[in-house]
Amino acid sequence: MTQERTQVSQDEDQHESRIVNIPERRDEIPPAPAEAVFRLDDVHVYYGKFLALRGVNLEIGRNEITAFIGPSGCGKSTLIRCLNRMNDLIPGARVEGKIDYHGQDLYGAGVDPVEVRRRIGMVFQKPNPFPKSIYDNIAFGPKVIGMQPQSMDELVERSLRSAALWDEVKDKLKQNALSLSGGQQQRLCIARAIAVSPDVILMDEPCSALDPVSTGRIEDLMEELKRDYTIVIVTHNMQQAARISDRTAFFTAEAAEGSGDRTGLLVEYDRTDSIFTSPADKRTEDYVTGRFG
Amino acid sequence: MTVSASAATAELAPSRLRRGATRTGAKIFIDAAFSVLLFVGTIVGVVALATLIWTIVDDGWPRLAADPAAFLTNYVSRLPARAGIKAALVGSAYLMLLTTLFCFPVGVGAAIYLEEFAPRNRVTNFVETNISNLAGVPSVVYGLLGLGVFARFLRLGPSLLAGALTLAVMSLPVIIVAAREAIRAVPESIRLGAYALGATKWQTVRRQVLPAALPGTLTGTILALSRAIGETAPLLVIGLPIVIFSLPNDVRDPVSALPLLIFDWTSRPQPAFAEAAAAASIVLLALLLAMNAVAIYLRNRYTIRW
Amino acid sequence: MSIATRRSRAGERVVIGALFACAVLSIAVTVGIIAVLVVDAVEFFRESSLFEFLTGTVWAPGQGSGEGGQYGVLPLLNGTLMIGVGAIVVGLPLGLLTAIYLSEYASPRVRGMLKPTLEILAGIPTVIVGYFALQFVTPTLLRPIFGEDRVFIFNAAAGSIAVGLMILPIIASISEDAMRSVPASLREAAFGLGSTKRQVSLRVVVPAALSGIAASVILAFSRAVGETMAVTIAAGNSPKITFDYFTSIQTLTAAIAQTVSGEASAGTVRYNALFALGLALFAITLVMNLISARIVRRFRQVYS
Numbered sequence: 059m060t061q062e063r064t065q066v067s068q069d070e071d072q073h074e075s076r077i078v079n080i081p082e083r084r085d086e087i088p089p090a091p092a093e094a095v096f097r098l099d100d101v102h103v104y105y106g107k108f109l110a111l112r113g114v115n116l117e118i119g120r121n122e123i124t125a126f127i128g129p130s131g132c133g134k135s136t137l138i139r140c141l142n143r144m145n146d147l148i149p150g151a152r153v154e155g156k157i158d159y160h161g162q163d164l165y166g167a168g169v170d171p172v173e174v175r176r177r178i179g180m181v182f183q184k185p186n187p188f189p190k191s192i193y194d195n196i197a198f199g200p201k202v203i204g205m206q207p208q209s210m211d212e213l214v215e216r217s218l219r220s221a222a223l224w225d226e227v228k229d230k231l232k233q234n235a236l237s238l239s240g241g242q243q244q245r246l247c248i249a250r251a252i253a254v255s256p257d258v259i260l261m262d263e264p265c266s267a268l269d270p271v272s273t274g275r276i277e278d279l280m281e282e283l284k285r286d287y288t289i290v291i292v293t294h295n296m297q298q299a300a301r302i303s304d305r306t307a308f309f310t311a312e313a314a315e316g317s318g319d320r321t322g323l324l325v326e327y328d329r330t331d332s333i334f335t336s337p338a339d340k341r342t343e344d345y346v347t348g349r350f351g
Numbered sequence: 352m353t354v355s356a357s358a359a360t361a362e363l364a365p366s367r368l369r370r371g372a373t374r375t376g377a378k379i380f381i382d383a384a385f386s387v388l389l390f391v392g393t394i395v396g397v398v399a400l401a402t403l404i405w406t407i408v409d410d411g412w413p414r415l416a417a418d419p420a421a422f423l424t425n426y427v428s429r430l431p432a433r434a435g436i437k438a439a440l441v442g443s444a445y446l447m448l449l450t451t452l453f454c455f456p457v458g459v460g461a462a463i464y465l466e467e468f469a470p471r472n473r474v475t476n477f478v479e480t481n482i483s484n485l486a487g488v489p490s491v492v493y494g495l496l497g498l499g500v501f502a503r504f505l506r507l508g509p510s511l512l513a514g515a516l517t518l519a520v521m522s523l524p525v526i527i528v529a530a531r532e533a534i535r536a537v538p539e540s541i542r543l544g545a546y547a548l549g550a551t552k553w554q555t556v557r558r559q560v561l562p563a564a565l566p567g568t569l570t571g572t573i574l575a576l577s578r579a580i581g582e583t584a585p586l587l588v589i590g591l592p593i594v595i596f597s598l599p600n601d602v603r604d605p606v607s608a609l610p611l612l613i614f615d616w617t618s619r620p621q622p623a624f625a626e627a628a629a630a631a632s633i634v635l636l637a638l639l640l641a642m643n644a645v646a647i648y649l650r651n652r653y654t655i656r657w
Numbered sequence: 658m659s660i661a662t663r664r665s666r667a668g669e670r671v672v673i674g675a676l677f678a679c680a681v682l683s684i685a686v687t688v689g690i691i692a693v694l695v696v697d698a699v700e701f702f703r704e705s706s707l708f709e710f711l712t713g714t715v716w717a718p719g720q721g722s723g724e725g726g727q728y729g730v731l732p733l734l735n736g737t738l739m740i741g742v743g744a745i746v747v748g749l750p751l752g753l754l755t756a757i758y759l760s761e762y763a764s765p766r767v768r769g770m771l772k773p774t775l776e777i778l779a780g781i782p783t784v785i786v787g788y789f790a791l792q793f794v795t796p797t798l799l800r801p802i803f804g805e806d807r808v809f810i811f812n813a814a815a816g817s818i819a820v821g822l823m824i825l826p827i828i829a830s831i832s833e834d835a836m837r838s839v840p841a842s843l844r845e846a847a848f849g850l851g852s853t854k855r856q857v858s859l860r861v862v863v864p865a866a867l868s869g870i871a872a873s874v875i876l877a878f879s880r881a882v883g884e885t886m887a888v889t890i891a892a893g894n895s896p897k898i899t900f901d902y903f904t905s906i907q908t909l910t911a912a913i914a915q916t917v918s919g920e921a922s923a924g925t926v927r928y929n930a931l932f933a934l935g936l937a938l939f940a941i942t943l944v945m946n947l948i949s950a951r952i953v954r955r956f957r958q959v960y961s
Binding site: 392396397400410458460477478481482484489495498523527577578582583584590610613614618628629643 | 669672673676677678679680681682683684686687689690693694696697750751752753754755757758759762771774775777778780781782783784785786787788789791792793822825829853854855859876879880882883884885886889890910913914917918923931932935938939942943946947950
């Protein structure tokens with residue numbers, strides 16, 4: 059489907075080939091998202107007095123895969139957790155600036171974080187299935203949010219199919235989810251998130267605890283999922299970001315003058331092709347060519 | 352190099368690695384003696400326990416085995432040969448059931464609140480300190496509480512209800528501690544997974560945390576209750592009878608209890624009553640053994656290994 | 658910031674309220690205990706003098722309503738102290754040796770067998786331990802060794818041994834926890850210098866775990882002070898001021914048990930005396946438990 063080609067540096071002096079292979083895309087991605095699901099306007103995130111992330115401006119496009127990349131500690135996970143208000147659970151966490159979700163202020167008065175999380179799902183770094191049967195794992199979400207599907211069995215099957223897990227577990231739905239392999243557990247968590255029909259799926263390094271084969275399967279899965287959902291993914295794996303994402307945001311961390319604490323900031327946000335082949339900022343270029351980070 | 356230094360180096364020469372190179376004979380002996388002392392000290396406890404059980408069984412088994420049915424179904428009597436534990440055994444059983452009914456929901460409820468919902472503030476700290484202090488109050492003081500509040504003030508008298516309430520209040524701190532530990536053992540990632548799906552805190556607690564914490568909570572509860580069933584002092588202070596010839600029909604009826612009976616028979620001078628006391632102790636120990644076995648079975652079979 | 662408060666689910670608020678009530682019930686219990694003890698104890702001190710209570714050397718409630726009896730608490734305190742100290746003399750060495758053995762010397766297999774044994778010992782009901790003390794310890798141990806004329810049938814030594822056996826698991830298990838919490842790096846440093854196991858145990862581990870051990874001892878002493886049945890059965894009901902462990906004595910707790918068995922009717926001096934004793938007992942054990950908790954908190958801070 060996608061042809062891999064290696065971009066050679068335009069820099070005559072150095073003739074170095076880039077580390078990252080960028081697949082050729084079939085669909086053209088517009089320079090800016092046609093429809094913005096999230097609009098972040100000068101967002102700062104504090105933990106108590108500590109400024110973890112500053113001045114983030116970006117738009118997440120509908121039905122696109124947006125990747126957050128960057129070295130450790132630059133606020134990628136912090137930011138993604140703001141998008142579904144999971145950061146609320148950390149005492150002292152505070153968001154300044156505006157995060158709009160479909161035009162609505164996500165942190166506005168009267169907004170219920172529980173409702174937010176029903177629309178914006180999350181898959182975590184380490185698979186965390188409930189210690190229940192596979193069936194009950196999927197059925198839990200719909201039950202607690204009050205979905206009353208025509209047939210729960212059908213909903214479970216649909217979710218598992220969407221997560222490319224149905225064939226492997228269809229005969230053992232009553233088995234304990236903890237008996238599945240790591241990769242299967244993560245796909246189960248994806249199915250669980252899909253079951254509540256979210257609008258957005260956030261993924262915080264979903265493959266970092268998995269082996270390469272499982273990782274590949276989940277990456278294929280994400281390509282299919284983006285047809286129906288908007289996906290934001292935090293990843294340390296540049297290859298992964300280059301392979302699957304449509305847009306990439308590169309973050310780094312810099313210490314404020316005088317203090318030792320490093321604050322995260324958004325360096326560059328563009329279509330993935332641009333980020334990896336012709337980044338505008340030198341810091342981005344250093345990172346994606348592997349010179350640091 | 353000075354002379355003394357070279358002498359020191361000669362002492363620690365690499366080739367002298369065998370025992371005794373620097374450790375003198377006396378020191379080696381002390382080390383070995385210490386190990387023996389430790390072992391003996393540990394064994395004394397084990398031997399004491401074994402002797403205790405042996406004494407009970409040796410004294411009580413003949414009495415029990417002579418006519419177990421009679422022993423279990425007779426009421427008490429002035430004649431030790433005819434005395435039985437029926438009222439006491441049934442009383443203990445009823446007490447245990449009623450006690451569980453009172454303290455399990457309240458204890459688990461308090462544990463859930465403190466672990467999942469309570470904000471970190473001074474009120475919560477005060478409640479927690481209070482609970483740990485209550486765990487250390489002697490059982491006889493709980494008896495006084497039962498006497499003053501349940502038996503007298505609430506006019507329940509020396510009844511099944513008063514006894515159960517007293518034992519429940521006494522077991523409460525222990526159950527709270529056990530339930531809290533079981534709840535704490537549930538990994539945070541499970542809660543996060545549920546929140547991320549849009550579940551409320553109570554939904555998460557009720558449907559994910561509690562079921563996962565249930566085996567540990569049950570185990571702790573059974574252990575707490577097995578301690579309560581062996582308690583005499585509170586029941587003695589409330590005034591539960593030892594001599595009683597009927598079984599309770601209603602919670603306000605008086606009941607006896609097995610440890611009370613053991614206490615009474617032990618305190619009598621006739622050797623035959625001592626045997627009866629030992630026989631009753633065997634029954635009590637068997638009950639405790641059964642309860643603990645259930646608790647351990649629950650723990651091993653149903654605890655989730657994360 | 659909490660999720661639940663934002664929702665307008667009345668049902669959930671009710672549930673959380675009920676849970677809160679459960680937690681707060683514990684405060685009601687404490688209030689109940691203090692109220693019951695104080696109210697009736699005050700009643701007692703109104704009829705019988707507080708001064709005599711605290712300084713009197715005779716405890717003789719007398720018959721019937723107890724009017725005209727003597728209510729000096731000192732013999733009972735004496736008895737309680739004797740049992741407490743005696744129990745520690747029995748339980749501390751054995752418990753500590755067991756703890757060192759379990760923590761530093763025993764193989765996992767042996768630990769796996771010993772720890773349940775300790776738990777079983779801790780779970781034996783006190784009346785049964787009392788029976789053991791009366792029917793075995795006194796006739797088969799104490800009297801043959803020290804002579805039948807010297808050792809009474811009811812004596813403080815048997816009571817101390819009984820209570821000592823009951824507090825042994827407390828000292829052993831808390832001290833063992835404290836020792837195991839000592840970081841391995843400390844032991845490794847000592848071993849690396851060529852120390853023997855004995856030296857590491859006694860000079861490194863025990864001193865490092867000292868606050869935990871101390872806390873366990875105070876807790877055990879508090880438990881010994883509050884112990885009722887084993888002491889009543891084995892040590893007797895003769896309140897006196899003495900240091901002789903082979904004679905019978907009476908503890909605070911045994912006095913409560915005895916007064917109750919005499920069927921005191923409410924409102925009498927005898928009845929109210931119960932609560933005065935209870936108040937004294939509660940105060941003593943509360944203070945010791947608070948001290949022990951304070952020490953445990955401090956020792957946890959050091960190593961967490």
